[in-house]
Amino acid sequence: MSTSIPRPGDHLPGSHPGMDPRSIHTDVEGLLTRARDTAVDAADPSEIIPRQAQLLEQAHDLLVQALATVDKI
Numbered sequence: 001m002s003t004s005i006p007r008p009g010d011h012l013p014g015s016h017p018g019m020d021p022r023s024i025h026t027d028v029e030g031l032l033t034r035a036r037d038t039a040v041d042a043a044d045p046s047e048i049i050p051r052q053a054q055l056l057e058q059a060h061d062l063l064v065q066a067l068a069t070v071d072k073i
Contacts, residue, residue, distance in 0.1 A: 028063060035051075035055040035059075
C-alpha cells in the first residue's frame with residue numbers, strides 16, 4: 001500500500017517562496033557526503049572531527065531554516 005505523504009504548505013494555493021524541498025535535500029545530502037568523506041580526505045586526523053562537526057552544523061542550520069520557512073506558510 002503506497003500512500004503519498006502530504007508536504008507542509010501543499011494545501012495552500014500559489015508558490016512557496018524560499019521553499020524548495022529538492023534543493024534543501026540536495027544541499028543537506030551534499031553536506032553529509034562531505035562530512036563522510038572528510039575522514040578519508042583529511043591529512044591530519046585531528047582535523048576530522050572539527051570539520052565533520054562544522055559540516056553537520058551547516059546541515060542542521062539548513063534544516064532548521066527550512067522548518068522555519070514552513071512554519072511561516
